[in-house]
Amino acid sequence: xxxxxxxxxxxxxxxxxxxxxxxxxxxxxxxxxxxxxxxxxxxxxxxxxxxxxxxxxxxxxxxxxxxxxxxxxxxxxxxxxxxxxxxxxxxxxxxxxxxxxxxxxxxxxxxxxxxxxxxxxxxxxxxxxxxxxxxxxxxxxxxxxxxxxxxxxxxxxxxxxxxxxxxxxxxxxxxxxxxxxxxxxxxxxxxxxxxxx
Numbered sequence: 001x002x003x004x005x006x007x008x009x010x011x012x013x014x015x016x017x018x019x020x021x022x023x024x025x026x027x028x029x030x031x032x033x034x035x036x037x038x039x040x041x042x043x044x045x046x047x048x049x050x051x052x053x054x055x056x057x058x059x060x061x062x063x064x065x066x067x068x069x070x071x072x073x074x075x076x077x078x079x080x081x082x083x084x085x086x087x088x089x090x091x092x093x094x095x096x097x098x099x100x101x102x103x104x105x106x107x108x109x110x111x112x113x114x115x116x117x118x119x120x121x122x123x124x125x126x127x128x129x130x131x132x133x134x135x136x137x138x139x140x141x142x143x144x145x146x147x148x149x150x151x152x153x154x155x156x157x158x159x160x161x162x163x164x165x166x167x168x169x170x171x172x173x174x175x176x177x178x179x180x181x182x183x184x185x186x187x188x189x190x191x192x193x194x195x196x197x
Contacts, residue, residue, distance in 0.1 A: 006035075006037055006041055006045070007045045009035045009036070009037065010031065010035045010037060010041070010042060010045060010046070010052070011052075011055060011056055011059055011060050012035075012060065013031045013032075013034040013035035014026070014031050014035075014052050014053070014055075014056050014060075015056045015060040015061070015105070016034065017030050017031050017034065018053065018056060018105070018109070019102050019105045019108070020102060022108065022112050023053050023109060023112060023113055023120070024112065024113075026049075026053075028042065028049060031052075050117070050119065053109075053113075053120065054119055054120070054123060057106075057109065057120070057123045057124065057127070058123065061105050061106050061109070061127065062127055064105070065106065065127060065130075065131060068087060068090065068091050068094075069087050069091075069131060069134065069135075070130065070131065070134045072086070072087050072090075073087065073134045073135060073137075073138045074134055074137075074138075076138060076141075078145075078147070079142060079145070079147040079196070080138035080139055080141060080142035080147065080148060081142065081147065081148065081192050081193065081195050081196045083138065084135070084138070084161070084192050085189055085192050085193075088165070088185060088188060088189065088192070089189075092181070092182070092185055095178070095181070097178065100172050100173065100176065100177070100178045100181060101173065101176055102173065103169055103170060103172075103173035104166060104169040104170070104173075106124060106127060106128075107166045107169060107170065109124055110124040110125075110128070128162065131158075131162055132155070132158045132159055132162055133158075135154075135157075135158035135161055135162065136154040136155050136157075136158040137154075139152060139154035139157055139158065139195070140154045142195075146197055147196060147197060148195055148196065148197065149195060149196070149197055152195055157195065161188070161191075161192075164184075164187075164188050164191070165188065167184070168180075168181055168184035168185060168188065169181065171184060172184070
């Protein structure tokens, strides 16, 4: 295996193990088995389990966020309400039963690790802030284009949207039921419609 490939395989295996069990319960042995590499290879790339977890956040989870939300919203030149709805629908279509059962990987790590590890808290917070800023900027652009109502506060609205999205995923995870996510998603779509002119 090429060095870059080995590192990526380790990151992907770690992401799936952490998503399934949480960071604290994630097994390095399971990660190594799933990656098909030795412990020496792991420590060649990552100095500790914590460092591996930080890399999963920075490279794997942030990539998912960037692909689903950040890039589509940053590249949008038209109506941000339509773009937000498109992102939400696309994200929902990509979720499978396993995703519903396990929940949002970013939110899971934030809930589990932020109270006990400053490094995780800072990294999850940075991703949330980037998500919020991207939505807020899209809404501001929409106001300039006359597509978003002037009385909408972009920062408050971005915070509310992300809180709704994460809340929907948490409720569906708790219920272990995609129908809960779909019902909640309809409410989010209706709210997004209310932002338009």
